[in-house]
Amino acid sequence: MITCHCADDKSLVTCIENVPSAETFINWSTFSSDEHQHYSFNFLNFTTLTSYTFTNFSLTFPLLRKLEFNFTNGIDNIAENIFGSFNYVSDMPIYIRFESPRNFQLADYAFTQMKYLEITIDNIQYNNIHNLPYQFNLKAFDNTHIFQISIRNSKEVQLISNQSSNLKWEEVQFNNCSLTNVDLLIESLSSESLIKLDLSFNKLIHIPSLVKFIKMTSIDLHDNSIEEIKSHIFSNLTNLYELDLSSNQIKHISPDAFIELKNLTLLLLNHNHLTSLETVTIHNEVTSFLFPLNETLRSLMISNNLLHDFNPIQNLSNLEVLTMCCNQIKKLDENSLKNAHKLQTIDLSHNHIESIHPLTFNRTILQNLDLSSNFISSLETTKIVYDEHFQPKNRTTSFLDGIASTLVKLSLANSTNLVEINWFVFTKLEKLSSLDLSGIIKTDRFWLFESRDDTPIQSNHHSYKIDIILNHIQFKDDDYCLSKPIFQIFNQTALFLDQNHPCNCFIFMLKNIISTQVHLICLSNDSSTVDLAQQCMNIDSHCLSVGNTTTIPPTQSTSLSSTSSPTTGLSSLSSSSTSSPTTESSSLSSSSLSTSSPTTISTIPISTISITMKTEQSSTSSLTTLITTTKILTTLGAVNDNGKWKTTLAIMIPLTVIIIVLSLVGVYIVKRQKKNKLKESIEMDGAFVNPFAKK
Structure with missing residues (x-):
């Protein structure tokens, strides 16, 4: 009725029960051992496990160092003392896993007084078959030492015990079992053994008294229906370092709830109904449930609540990680993180933050800052300060300046007001x-x-x-x-x-x-x-x-005139000239010019050059030459693809001076020539006059 076969190395054995039987028997003497130290056995479709199931097992495998049993489908009954034959290797780690058992009826003392490294019971089918809660018999594990036991993914589990039990379990997980009567489990667990307790994804409406578990280091109660955390509920748990109360319906936490948690470093309160971190006592004093954790807490997760105050956070002197997204925080003032000198990561996304004081983060060593989906309109703040002469001036700073040497990651995503x-x-x-x-x-x-x-x-x-x-x-x-x-x-x-x-x-x-x-x-x-x-x-x-x-900035720009413009754009050049029988004037002006460079944007305004001369039409060519040359220089100043504006400036100034000097020399020569011609004309006129005068 049972067929077994081995893998090539004979350390993996698979046994299939072809016909359901109430007396499952395997004659292990028919197996030959190759003296492996580690064996894995897969049992498929077994319905009943009895004391005969493992007859002669110890004689066949005498040198085991590790043993794994995997039962998949079909387990209806487990009789008393089915693993008693394994007492011969008391220190051997044993792993037992039950995948999708059916009725899974456990007899008292089914697992005897043995040590198991891990027992996992996943997806009990009893509720699906009978549409009734599955009754988990704690007496089946009486005086059984289990390092880690996990019962999970069963629709509705009720705990039962014919009489008091003593469960020496170190790490306990009842996950997603709709568990309600947890008190019986707490009463049965040994106070000397329990280290970790995970009751997440159940239907607990209150926290049972846990004061006797002085060795407890971790409690996970997330995804239940707890509404209140009462005073001294965690008393004596001086070794507790992790507490998860997220995804409950918590509206109130007593100021004394965490009073004796001297080593708590991680607290999770995400997805609750908290409206404030502070409470007014009967003596009309404002206090906070975080007050007892000021010197120990390193990570606080308190997202998705209804919080609007931030004050108690400032006193968490050892806080390193703060997750406070999806609340109703509106602003951060100068003292919001006053004593949080070790803060490295903060998530304030999806709040209503409109303003952040420039000194908010100065006392921290922030590396990761998430301000996404807030109402911030600017990264900077401008205020009036007074210099040593008591003259007012504007000073612009940013709340990021104080963490300029530490910040590694910054998110401002979806800040639509920015x-x-x-x-x-x-x-x-x-x-x-x-x-x-x-x-x-x-x-x-x-x-x-x-x-x-x-x-x-x-x-x-x-x-x-x-x-x-x-x-x-x-x-x-x-x-x-x-x-x-x-x-x-x-x-x-x-x-x-x-x-x-x-x-x-x-x-x-x-x-x-x-x-x-x-x-x-x-x-x-x-x-x-x-x-x-x-x-x-x-x-x-x-x-x-x-x-x-x-x-x-001003230190990065250079101008050739006393006035410069910070706005960049196309260079423009305009000139105008007017002439009369006796005078001609021409003026040259250029607007501000700028171009982008690989590292800086230089703004080079050309000063207005005005030249007025009394000259004839023949002098116009000299001025035209000056205008054309100045245009070339202006273009050189505008097209500064390499950003070497200093070199261009050094060339432009001497050339401009030379051109002006040469132009003035030309004007002087033209005037000199005119004067000479006028003298010759006067002399000629005198030659004509003198004969008549003599006459």
Whole structure:
């Protein structure tokens, strides 16, 4: 009725019960042992396990170091003391797994007084067959030492015991069993053995008393129906370091709930109904349930609640990770993280944050900051300060300045109120490697680049790779012109864009820095690439006509006149001349000129040159030469593709002076010639007059 076969190495044995039997018997003496130290046995469709099932097993396999039993399908009954024959190897690790047992009726003392490394019972079918709760007999495990026992994925489990039991279980998991009467389990567990307790995905409405488990290190109660955490519920648990209360219906936590948790480092309260971290005591004092954890807590997960206050967080002096997304926080003030000196990661996404004080993060060592989906309108704050002469002046700072030396990852994704982005702020973040700006509405201030407080721009500031994520934003040709100087400063940028981003010059000209992880559809087509190459051939010339909102700081610009304009654009040259029988005047003026360079944007305004001369028509050619020459110099100043504006300036000034001097010399010569001609004319007139005078 039972067929067994072995794998090639004979360490894996598979036995199939072909006909259901109430007296399952295997004569293990018929097996030959190759003296393996590790055997795995798979039992398929076995219905009943009795003391005869493993007769002569110990004689056949005397040298076992590890043993695995896997029972799949069909287990209806397990009799008393079925594994008693394994007492001969008391220190041998035994793994037993029951996959989809049927009725699974356990006799008292079924597993005897033995040690098991792991027992797993998964997906009991009793409820599906009889539509009744499965009654789990705790007495079947009386005085059984189990390092880890896991009962999971059974629709409805009720705990029963004919009499009190002593369960020496170290790690207990009852997952997804709709368990309600957990008190019987707590009473049966040995206080000296329990280390970890996992009762997640059940229907618990309260937390049983756990004060006797002084060795407990971890409690997981997530996904239940608990509404309140009462005072001193975790008393004596001085070794507890992890507590998961997430996904319950908790509305209130007593200020004394965690009073004796001296080593708690991880607290999870996600997905509850908490409206505040603070409580007003009967003495009208404001306190918080976090107060007892000020010096121990390292990770706090409290997302998806209804919180609007932030104050108790400031006193968590050892906090390293704070996850507080999806609440109702509106602002962060100067003291929000006053004593959180060790904070490295903070997630404040999906809140209602409108303002962040410039000093909020100064006392932290933040590496990861998530502010996505908030209402922030700017990264900077401007306020009036007074200098040493008590003169008022504007000072602009950013809440990112205080973490410029530590921040590695920053997310501002879906911050739809962020109408202005000054990329200069990001250049100050020395270790930034990931910047997420996805979903931000692109305004005319998206590519803003303005230095603050005369801080110089370092073109090679970011010598390492930085991922800039720009998903869900549509860019056009002009965006290439506006972003080019920025991406040259972030000289090892990897752009992340939508896969189906429209084909244009922004895509084509920046294709070398688009991440290889993004396979843009428009660049995968050869014909599209050829069309883009033709379309974008003169894009740099087009960029000269684009009104660029990118502004360079004063220390990076040079002018030839006393007035300069910060706005870039096309150079323009205008001249006018008026003439009369006795005078001709001509003036030359040039508006501000600028061009983008690989590292800076130089603004070179040409000073107005006005020259007025009393000359005849013959002197006009000299002035025309001056105008033409000045045009050439102006063009040289505008077309500065290499950004070597200093070299151009050094050449332009001497040439301009030489041309002016030569022009003045020419004017002098013309006047001299005129004077000589006038003298000759007077002398000739005198020659005609004298004869008549004599006469």
